[in-house]
Amino acid sequence: MTTIAATGLSDADVAQRVAEGKTNDIPTRAARSVSDIVRANVFTRINAILGVLLIIVLSTGSVVNGAFGLLIIANSAIGIIQELRAKQTLDRLAIVGQAKPLVRRLTSSGPASRPVLPSEVVLDDVIELGPGDQIVVDGELVEEVNLEVDESLLTGEAEPIAKDTGDHVMSGSFVVAGSGAYRATKVGRDAYAAKLAEEASKFTLVNSELRSGINKILRFITYLLIPAGLLIIYTQLFTTDVGWRESVLRMVGALVPMVPEGLVLMTSIAFAVGVVRLGRRQCLVNELPAIEGLARVDVVCADKTGTLTENGMRLSEIKRLDERDVADILAQLAADDSRPNASMLAIAEAYKMPPGWTSTATAPFKSATKWSGASYGEHGNWVIGAPDVLLAPASPVAEQAEQIGAKGLRVLLLGSSDLPVDHADAPGNVTPAALVVLEQRVRPDARDTLDYFASQKVSIKVISGDNAVSVGAVAGSLGLEGNTMDARELPEQPDRLAETLEGYTTFGRVRPDQKRAMVHALQSHGHTVAMTGDGVNDVLALKDADIGVAMGSGSSASRAVAQIVLLDNKFATLPYVVGEGRRVIGNIERVSNLFLTKTVYSVMLAVLVGLAGLASKLFGSDPLLFPFQPIHITIAAWFTIGIPAFVLSLAPNNERAHSGFVRRVMTAALPSGLVVGVATFTSYLVAYQGREATEIEQTQASTAALITLLVSALWVLAVVARPYQWWRMALVAVSALAYVVIFSIPLAQEVFILDVANVAVASMALGIGLIGAAAIEVTWWVQGAILGERRQLWRSE
Known part of the structure; x- marks a missing residue:
């Protein structure tokens, strides 16, 4: 089993397990079969009442007076036809928007990873994990690098849990940091979250x-x-x-x-x-009342990255802060990131020739810490992340970064640390080496969408983990008026937090737990809140908002908890909803x-x-x-x-x-x-x-x-x-x-x-x-x- 766990199953192994029924045969969403739909629409209380009355009338011999019996046929036929249309639409869109885990399978040329549908996972499959991935079946970890898993959707515990090789992971949880692989030990209806998923995904009103x-x-x-x-x-x-x-x-x-x-x-x-109408616009409605719910929303909390701005980024410039050449460092950091985010992808695109250093320790990016890094022995310890987090906010370099960010650009600090990145006190003292300036493209449809909500008296709150000044600049370019606040200054008391939220429009440096608290605070003041997002850091807020809206290109975890998924990633679809x-x-x-x-x-x-x-x-x-x-x-x-x-x-x-x-x-x-x-x-x-x-x-x-x-x-x-x-x-x-x-x-x-x-x-x-x-x-x-x-x-x- 150790060999199987390391390399994955062969095609013959997979075929054998499929034959034995050891597959992940969880019900799909809109799980009612055609016979269930027919039965539910024919055998209704109203049809029963009309049916009895029809029999009574026919017993008198007056057929013409039994014309109301046609209502039974009409009620049933119309209901069946419309629900079947909706079921087909939902099933088709669910397949498009479904998370596809990376499964390691053994081929003639060696182990290879390929995405498969969750239903194609079999017992003993080895499934790879990275930030934002949802765990689709229960399993046991066989590999891990700084892996942290959020099980809040199952246990209610908001703090991420560090996982080591040999630990168990449960379906329904998701990865917030690090990477790894696990062997499937329970699939299908045996998995921990299968019943929860089945109940949550039914075609329901x-x-x-x-x-x-x-x-x-x-x-x-x-x-x-x-x-x-x-x-x-x-x-x-x-x-x-x-x-x-x-x-x-x-x-x-x-x-x-x-x-x-x-x-x-x-x-x-x-x-x-x-x-059906929203399906034509590539909008997947996981819960039907969300159509009604979004029409009642009076506050929209919009995540900046991926919602107001496009996911892709481009390296704009490097501002060196000393004599060190940072090209090799950036190239090596990008090459060593097994699951790069949008910022690291932009760096990797610009610097494609890493020097080939061997890392002695790595630290993945986390929304809570807002930095990542790697230690390279004699080549030093290097970190990259938010300047105002790695440095004192009042330092000259942090102020320079804020001035750049005020133009709506994303700014990262590359610096050397006096501690290995896996040290308990990391990042330690950071010596700035360069400012990495990245460009984000504002979605062309964002302004019109925000203008629409403003015309409908719906308040907009822009919430982001980025620098507050940068977030404010992006919001300003979209015509949003209002004050900007650094979330590190937000009060923790719910009452004071709710009052503060009423007076500000944009918020930067927001932690995932703060996003959730902000949603709760707004709800406590009688607001109906919609939350839009696409990342792991948005999951808790998406889950607790009255209406959660996820982008189709976002993490599988965010799509799993949202009531509405915009499969074409168009923020402009929301007015149609x-x-x-x-x-x-x-x-x-x-x-x-x-x-x-x-x-x-x-x-x-x-x-x-x-x-x-x-x-x-x-x-x-x-x-x-x-x-x-x-x-x-x-x-x-x-x-x-x-x-x-x-x-x-x-x-x-x-x-x-x-x-x-x-x-x-x-x-x-x-x-x-x-x-x-x-x-x-x-x-x-x-x-x-x-x-x-x-x-x-x-x-x-x-x-x-x-x-x-x-x-x-x-x-x-x-x-x-x-x-x-x-x-x-x-x-x-x-x-x-x-x-x-x-x-x-x-x-x-x-x-x-x-x-x-x-x-x-x-x-x-x-x-x-x-x-x-x-x-x-x-x-x-x-x-x-x-x-x-x-x-x-x-x-x-």
């Missing part, structure tokens, strides 16, 4: 203000449905004396519209379509108003008819049939709710997200639903001829009630569609025209059991409907005044 608000509303509706449903069942079956078939049809006609059958479906569709979130929130609020208004007026109508039925039982008056059969409710839902709701749920919408979803929706739906319910009941009472009414007169009364309902419900749609654009006006107009056509065609009247022959009754119903529409209009304006919202009839550009 939980932990969302929108979803939790809808759940609260549905619970409230349930409390209304039970008494109203029992009342209407009793009165229609035991007080009307019209025969069981007619009673059953009227009872089902009352129960069907109480169920908000499309509300959850439309919410799921809106989220799923958002995933915000736009999708606003579309989801705004449109679902509109759709919720439609569905809940229908539920409220259905419950109201059922209660009024039920109470009238009880009164007839007690006082011997004429019993009151429920005005509608199921077919009436079905056609009423077609153009007042169903089709318009589908269009509105997917329409463009860039209105700012507002909090208080439940309060806003119920404030709108309750009054509108009560108006529609009372108007419909009034129209029915006026047209109703009592128990002696002929079948034609009963149909005319039902038609009158339907006319009133349609007129007032269409005005609810007209209000919900505001502020108007041409297509929204067209949507309302087409919906109204569709009902005019239905009521005008004799065949449709016969099929849908309508009768408008009595012009006086129909005109009365139309008048009451218009009164209801006027009441809904007044209610809308009054609500705006109460909520403090400026009402708009037309959308302003």
Whole structure:
């Protein structure tokens, strides 16, 4: 096993382990299979309720009244199609953005390392590690050089842990410093973090203000449905004396519209379509509520390197501080760095001929210390890092570096130390040798993105481990206004830290633990915080922020903990994510108003008819049939709710997200639903001829009630569609025209059991409907005044 651990497995060894099932067969993200998706969308509570009611209606022999059963097919089919599209998008993007560990395999020419997918790792594979790499399976270290591992994602312990050969490493942790290799001892579902990863990566719609608000509303509706449903069942079956078939049809006609059958479906569709749309922009949404969450963010903490600036760097100049030639030193330091960062890559590109010195000790770069180095025996101990960390900040060289950094350049100090770099007191006394000046390119899309957030009243905090003056210069070049602070001066007390953060825009020399503390401090003041980053030093803050956004080219650890991954590394994609979130929130609020208004007026109508039925039982008056059969409710839902709701749920919408979803929706739906319910009941009472009414007169009364309902419900749609654009006006107009056509065609009247022959009754119903529409209009304006919202009839550009 020692030989295998050192050299890796051969192709034959790998094939044998695959045959034995010793593979890393952890479930992929969006792990629900096609059968799971079909089952979840078909066997729903709402479908079960409608299914039972459909069976009851069909038992009466009235097939046309069972038309509402098509909702079962429509709900299931639309949900399945949209979730499958979202699953395919997520799976495709997950493969693109997946971490690919370097696995050492034995070839005919000797050991060779190659990247493979995590699922291709097998038991006993030797996997190489470097800074930023995520540990994908459990294992035992076989090699290490100054290796430090962060296990905070598993244990909550924020301090990195030094690892030696023979120590165990756990999947889900990541490397913060050093390098090494480990042999896989537990793969697949046996690995420590496999279950955590499986749960965290599911296609889910939980932990969302929108979803939790809808759940609260549905619970409230349930409390209304039970008494109203029992009342209407009793009165229609035991007080009307019209025969069981007619009673059953009227009872089902009352129960069907109480169920908000499309509300959850439309919410799921809106989220799923958002995933697909963002997927086209190479944006991987690891958790669906992140689409909604980013739309609610009011503070964005942006890491400078890799977010506002491009990852690549270029050596600008070397400012020698003494007579020593530093070319060989820089070339050797770059050559000895097995996992170079962007700065060291730029140095290696400029100095490609190392002298071939042998290092006696090395110290990898760490975000906490901000320097790295190597000892070369007689050639000395050399360190490279932040000038204001390796030297006293007030020293002339440190001040010179700060002046250069004020231009937006990155400055590193190369110096010799009096201590070996692996000494406990390293770096010791550092003698400056040269200032290494590097250029960072600002992302061309950064300014427009920051301007967008500023226009949306979203605060920006630029957080970086670089020199504060340099960070401030970059922020200034992007048009960001505000003060700059060196994070070493930040207070540690959470309350004082939160107050300090409110007064500054850019922060330099920020340690990883400080990034996390800054996120917590902002959250403690009621802010919803998004954190963007790409490095290992960003992981803790990304994990604890309300929304973590990682760059696709960043470390695998940062991509693993972020809710959103920008696979094309474009900071400018974030406004599109915000736009999708606003579309989801705004449109679902509109759709919720439609569905809940229908539920409220259905419950109201059922209660009024039920109470009238009880009164007839007690006082011997004429019993009151429920005005509608199921077919009436079905056609009423077609153009007042169903089709318009589908269009509105997917329409463009860039209105700012507002909090208080439940309060806003119920404030709108309750009054509108009560108006529609009372108007419909009034129209029915006026047209109703009592128990002696002929079948034609009963149909005319039902038609009158339907006319009133349609007129007032269409005005609810007209209000919900505001502020108007041409297509929204067209949507309302087409919906109204569709009902005019239905009521005008004799065949449709016969099929849908309508009768408008009595012009006086129909005109009365139309008048009451218009009164209801006027009441809904007044209610809308009054609500705006109460909520403090400026009402708009037309959308302003």
